[in-house]
């Protein structure tokens with residue numbers, strides 16, 4: 001069975017509690033469950049991991065190489081700072097789609113720049129949890 005990896009970075013374990021006016025009332029578990037349901041209907045499987053640690057996220061990306069059709073990745077604030085995550089994505093052949101729940105371009109200027117965008121196949125921002133689904137569809141509808 002083809003597999004997708006859903007990877008969430010720092011503070012996204014706080015979804016539902018964290019700034020609900022920006023990130024909504026649903027939890028990370030809600031997100032992961034609804035993503036599993038969606039991909040199942042396309043005959044795919046989905047693994048989901050979240051970490052607050054940059055090094056763990058790097059390890060998940062390395063380990064994903066050859067195992068997944070694609071990675072749906074919200075790197076949280078590391079998006080704006082992490083050359084190491086960018087290099088991790090460059091070091092594997094599995095394609096990555098960058099997702100942000102909020103429209104980062106409408107927010108503080110430090111959120112406007114992404115370190116990882118140049119090495120991702122696409123970026124989806126500002127559609128809430130739906131952005132993750134759009135990313136999954138982008139991978140699955142390529143078939």
Ligand code: DQA
Nearest residue numbers: 011074076077100101102111
């Ligand atoms: C975020 C946007 C980032 O700027 C922020 O640091 C996050 C969440 C989003 O999903 O909108 O943690 O990636």
